[in-house]
Amino acid sequence: MPMHESAVESGDVKSVLLEWVAREDKHETYCQHLVDYRKQKKAERAMLKQSLAILSETKTKLIEKRRGILPWYEVAAALGDVQRLSETQNKVLRKELQAHERLVGEMYRWVSLHSAIQTQPNANTHTWRSVTLLANPESRLLGKEWIAKQMYHNMERMLERYHFPPEDSTEEYSTDEIVFDDDMDGSQGGYTFVQKRHMEGVGTFDHVVKYVKNTLLELQCSIPRYDSTLPKLVHEESQDCLMQSAFVTSGNEYVNVLVGQYESADRFVFVVQQIQEDAAITQSIEHCRQRNRMIWGEVRRLPGNRCRNRGLGLVSQLFSTRDGPLPLDEDAREWGFDLREYPEHLKEVWFPRLWREKMTREHARRK
Numbered sequence: 001m002p003m004h005e006s007a008v009e010s011g012d013v014k015s016v017l018l019e020w021v022a023r024e025d026k027h028e029t030y031c032q033h034l035v036d037y038r039k040q041k042k043a044e045r046a047m048l049k050q051s052l053a054i055l056s057e058t059k060t061k062l063i064e065k066r067r068g069i070l071p072w073y074e075v076a077a078a079l080g081d082v083q084r085l086s087e088t089q090n091k092v093l094r095k096e097l098q099a100h101e102r103l104v105g106e107m108y109r110w111v112s113l114h115s116a117i118q119t120q121p122n123a124n125t126h127t128w129r130s131v132t133l134l135a136n137p138e139s140r141l142l143g144k145e146w147i148a149k150q151m152y153h154n155m156e157r158m159l160e161r162y163h164f165p166p167e168d169s170t171e172e173y174s175t176d177e178i179v180f181d182d183d184m185d186g187s188q189g190g191y192t193f194v195q196k197r198h199m200e201g202v203g204t205f206d207h208v209v210k211y212v213k214n215t216l217l218e219l220q221c222s223i224p225r226y227d228s229t230l231p232k233l234v235h236e237e238s239q240d241c242l243m244q245s246a247f248v249t250s251g252n253e254y255v256n257v258l259v260g261q262y263e264s265a266d267r268f269v270f271v272v273q274q275i276q277e278d279a280a281i282t283q284s285i286e287h288c289r290q291r292n293r294m295i296w297g298e299v300r301r302l303p304g305n306r307c308r309n310r311g312l313g314l315v316s317q318l319f320s321t322r323d324g325p326l327p328l329d330e331d332a333r334e335w336g337f338d339l340r341e342y343p344e345h346l347k348e349v350w351f352p353r354l355w356r357e358k359m360t361r362e363h364a365r366r367k
Contacts, residue, residue: 102136133244133258135279144242148260151271155296162312165198167300173198176352190325191348192292193355195222195313201299205307208299209268213261217245219362221257221272222293222315224334225249233281246281251334253318254288256281266301289326292316 133143156167165171173196180191201208218226226249234246234256241263246256256275261268272295297311318334319325328347332339337354339347 099138131273131275132277133275133279140280141238141242144238144244144258144260145240147258147273148242148271151273151294151296152260152262152269155269155271155298158296159310159312162194162196164196164310164312167310169198171198172200176356178348178351180348190319191317191328193222193313193315193317193352195311195315197309197311199309200302201307201309203307204305205266205268205299205301208307208309209263212268212270212297212299216243216259216270217257219359220270220297221255221259221295222313223249223255223257224253224336225251226255233283234278244275246275246278248285248288252288253334254285254290256290257293268299270297271295272297286321289318289320291318 131147134140165173175194175196177194178191179194203211212220217223218228230247230249232245232247234244236242236244241261243259243261244257245259246254248254256278258273258275260271262270272293274291274293276290276292293313293315295311295313295315298309300308300310302308317325317328318331328351329339332347332351332354335355336358339350339354342350
């Protein structure tokens with residue numbers, strides 16, 4: 001090959017190599033550019049995600065903050081509601097305060113009339129204290145609680161006054177007697193029938209307590225001619241074991257008894273008080289006759305599944321507000337026995353005997 005042609009061919013190869021090298025450099029530069037571009041985009045995406053998270057958190061905080069701030073009209077409406085509620089509550093509280101003031105005034109006057117439980121009668125003199133109840137429901141309930149609790153807490157003192165044996169005595173003690181009073185509601189010649197019991201009960205504690213509860217009005221309250229079907233002028237029971245029942249018997253006797261019952265595991269006590277004046281009774285009872293009555297009864301649990309009964313009953317002669325005490329003969333007929341066959345000077349002796357016989361038959365029939 002000639003020298004000139006060799007030189008030309010050598011130059012062509014060099015040019016080709018240089019061109020190839022240039023293309024490779026350009027390709028590498030392009031690839032590196034792509035790598036850098038991807039890294040940049042990746043970094044931008046990461047930054048955008050971070051910014052989005054920050055913005056979302058900021059938005060949430062702003063929304064919560066905005067929620068805590070009410071518009072002025074909502075605030076004004078809420079304040080108006082609060083004002084109206086406050087005014088309404090103020091009116092209610094004022095009414096309650098006035099009601100409490102009236103209640104306190106009523107109870108002050110009432111308690112001043114009932115400052116102590118009447119501890120009479122005795123063999124010498126007796127004037128029954130008139131027991132009243134007000135019409136207002138709150139003062140009425142307070143009055144009932146006061147009367148019953150006074151009688152309950154004074155029971156032992158009353159039994160001692162009437163010469164009962166000691167509480168734990170095994171003595172069997174049962175008497176019925178008439179005590180004539182020098183004065184009864186301003187009239188001469190009234191009597192009080194005094195019943196006293198201290199004896200072992202017939203049956204278990206639970207049996208006797210159940211019997212007493214089932215015969216409270218029928219037998220325990222000493223109400224002649226009692227009939228459970230009699231229409232009630234008042235019949236009220238409370239959760240505090242208080243019961244009041246008022247009615248007129250077929251013998252035209254007005255009965256209004258308050259009964260309190262107090263029970264524990266080993267002791268049951270009931271107390272009875274006649275209510276002479278009751279503001280809740282609107283019917284006229286002036287034509288009726290009535291009695292004063294105060295009764296204490298107790299059942300105590302004894303060892304060996306036994307029990308002991310104690311009781312004191314003070315029941316006055318039947319009387320009317322117009323005529324005073326009724327004759328003994330008429331009162332005996334109300335109880336269901338007759339005194340006319342006995343001499344006048346023996347009637348007060350026979351009355352307790354016949355009364356006990358009558359009550360014994362009634363208890364036997366009920367059991």
